[in-house]
Amino acid sequence: MSALTWIAAGSLAAWVWLLLGQGFFWRTDVRLPGAGGTAAGPEAVPAGKHGKHGKGGKGGKATVSGGEDSGWPPVAVVVPARDEAAVLPVSLPSLLAQEYPGRAEVFLVDDGSSDGTGELARELAADHGGLPLTVSSPGEPEPGWTGKLWAVRHGIALARDRTDARWLLLTDADIAHEPDSLRELVRAARAADLDLVSQMARLRVTTGWERLIVPAFVYFFAQLYPFRWVNRPGGRTAAAAGGCVLLRREAAERAGVPDSVRHAVIDDVAVARAVKRSGGAVWLGLADRVDSVRPYPRLGQLWRMVSRSAYAQLLHSPVLLLAAVAGLAVVYLAPPAALAAGLLTGHAPTAAAGGAAWALMAATYVPMLRYYRQTLWLAPLLPFTALLYLLMTVDSAVQHYRGRGAAWKGRTYAAPPRAGRAARRAAADSCPSARS
Template identity: 50%
Template structure:
């Protein structure tokens, strides 16, 4: 079957555009795909006081391991841990206390009972606000804001503080290594990090001359003075993407940021099903697009052009006897796999997983559309039993 010349020209044009986009991403987009921004160990003459604040709501399954990893930090300075039990119903606070007592470090842990969520706040940020207020009594030089499902490497705090001091950063954040054991985790979790890095190239975040700002909420070390200057946690009190909102506020105030990866500090959160990952992504995907229908349409078109078109063009080229077109489409798919391969290796997966990016992108596009649908239905911010108001 002969294809009309106009259609053939269109196929060539779109495939060439996809190729151009991937060349720009690989060569000029902050080298986001290299996965090379890592903390380096360092030493200080004196080690500052740190208070770690952990907001925890119904985290009985993981809070013990998280508290243990923090209290067993190989940190030469003073470290105190505050767990904010955000009205849990599963004994989260008691498990935290018991863990500290078993380690003989009960005096280094404070558990405070969270008060009811006031209007205009997200749950995590309200819990953090209460924990930070309690931390003031210990006069910290730094605050470590971390999630209840994070198991910290023993050297983690030492490296964070050394980097902050030596590089004069007000905020240092780590994208912890997410759990990647089930089939769905292997398919979708590394891509979550890949897409995040593409949206916020780490090298650009770490460049004080660029406005790009981002952080990973699971592990943030921040200077309390910088936090106070931007108005405290209250300045982002209703943000659903709170980590990047915090980083943006800090960078706008003239402070340096650093964001990187760690293979040793890990998330304990399991995502064993497609539904669990879907819920995580759909909760904030449309928020990332500023609730804009125009940006949503642009995102769908962009995802199709960048990720879905190459395998489609390859199939059309092979079935229609357009072998040069198929070869070009295969080249674009190969560049896509080259870009994704470092992330796949970081997660210890077989290199063949790098070829699955078109399938992954298709699923993430559906999640983004579902996120928009939930927003329009007034339930886009549902999380841990709370539904946050729809924003216009």
């Protein structure tokens, strides 16, 4: 029992540190800065700081539009979509109905869909009206590109050629926005002089498996990328949530986005990292009025969602995989095992350490369950959920070595070429999962 007691004590120490030293990741109060603004216009950005480059790119003459005169810059909304006919009737009308005081235009990029996504988008625009919609297709991705980023590249190019948009809203086809979503994003970005503002959309939680796995998905993401660390000026941690990213066009050009991250499977984090490394200010928080409408009713669907990118999160490193498995086992699985063993054998120190660690673990999960409006009885089940994520991560590595890693919607993406030692060290330094 002495070994298990030490493991339980180590787990308890880890939870004390996670509670206090990991950027208060468990709190859910990081929301859009200054939410609740009115249509009077965002706070003005100091002259000459960001508004000096127009459509012509760096060094070009600023383009002035009616939206710019009113304090609301023109925006291009880019929506990459591949086989999204099932969710588009809910998500696309919400974008077309945006109540934005400036000028905005939606570019839906049909990435080789086989279910009539593009035609459905045109029908929805004809039925609902609202913001102008352009539907286009970029063709198959060139070698070295993931499909989503290839579509985003095409959409940004269209926006650059056809509009004078100063901001880009990159949003997934399964994301529904409240009517004031775009206005509040732009207002917050301008008020705080940010280059990238991203909201973690509230995912659908309806079925039993969704209740068990989805809140934990966001909880683990926040643990890897504490929002307060992401939002800290000058900090190394960078992340975004790909479903809702408002990006200053000038910052995208300065960071070379999306070309500089064209091979990234976890594209949202890669984009945020590129923007932050180029000197941009990044903000990430939880959403109140942006929701994912994609259903994941069965365990297999949730499993594929997690496993397709879990090993990429570990930089395709067997060493980091072993470290992650060991860490999950000690931090999440050891506490209930120690409590049970201590109670069965009457060994009070083991039971006390395991029970205290389990209680701390459950307590840190409560705010996320409240955010998702779920019963708090799910909090003690977090070790079981963590076990599922452990198995998904291992399966992600297995599929990678079988040549089926990062498979999504009929495409499989190989790991990018290995970088040099210095580059890999820099990547690990900026990736919390590689340090844990």
